[in-house]
Amino acid sequence: MRSPEKEQELTGLSGVLVTKLDVTDETSITAAVKAALDAFGQIDVLVNNAGYGALGALEAASDEEVRRQLEVNFFGLIAVTKAVLPSMRAHRTGAIVNISSVGGRITFPFSTLYHATKFAVEGLTESLQYELNPLGIRTKIVEPGGYRTEFAGRSLAPFGAGNLADYQQPWALFTTKLAEWTFSENIREVADVIYQAATDGSEQLRYPVGQDAVQLLQVRQQVDDATFKKVIVEQTGIA
Structure with a gap:
């Protein structure tokens, strides 16, 4: 830590x-x-959990904010993974559990940078299984929904809409709606799924956690892009 x-x-x-x-x-x-x-x-299990959410209009983000989000959420994950792989390869066993989010498969407004990193984590982990499974190393993705953790406090880094008037109203609507959302208090649920992913020895790749995550992913699979966009616009209040 x-x-x-x-x-x-x-x-x-x-x-x-x-x-x-x-x-x-x-x-x-x-x-x-x-x-x-x-x-x-030896290291039997690596859980890549470091991360934060940079929120705001992409156009308002500084180059430093963009790079920082990628450094922590994606490049840092790669660096730690590469550092533990020699030990896992030597022992021909191990599990790499990457903590993504439901936001690694669906998106919300004003979360462009965060979603970019989580989509990247999902793609990396899925592809990496082909390299590592033959060596006895499993790769896993845990996708939590909304939980009341420190992520909603110190791990959020809003840069907002800057001085760009076109984004001010939708940003205000989004943040107001975000403050009204109800998040699960059952953090143990996420820990239990991380443990399951690390120890079940299965070929399962993705582990959604939380009723909201499961429901959103089900809806996403059932409707087309335009319909799902309407669902998100309604939920986030930016219309």
């Missing part, structure tokens, strides 16, 4: 190593992987 000094519960457990890991820092990644290998001998 980025700030292991803030963690209190895990540090008191036996058989647990808490170490610093910044997915945008190659030195940090190398040190964290080495620490894990020194402590446990």
Whole structure:
């Protein structure tokens, strides 16, 4: 984790190593992987969960905001994955569980950068299975819906509509609607599915989590693009 000094519960457990890991820092990644290998001998499961959501009109995003979103959500995932693969290949076993989102298969307004990274994670993970499955390594995608976690707080980075008048009203409508949405409190549900994905040994690739995620994905499969767009416009209040 980025700030292991803030963690209190895990540090008191036996058989647990808490170490610093910044997915945008190659030195940090190398040190964290080495620490894990020194402590446990091998890495059986990698859960790529680092990420945040940059929200706003694409035209209003600075180049720095665009690159930062990609660095954390996508390039960081690649860097950590590459760092653990030598150990997994050597032992011919392992599981890589990439935390995507229902937003890796459907999109919402003003979330362009976030969705771009999650669609990329989905494509990477699906393709990677062909390279790694023959080596005894499984790749998995977990797709949570809406849950009340820190993602809705410190892990959101709104850049809004800037000074672009054309986007001001729809952005205001979207953020108002977003504040009204109800998110599940059952975070344990997501943890249980991550554990299932890591340990079930199956060929299953995708694991949607949450009633809202399952329902949205079902609707997406049943209707055409134009119809589904109307569903999202209605749900997000931007019309």
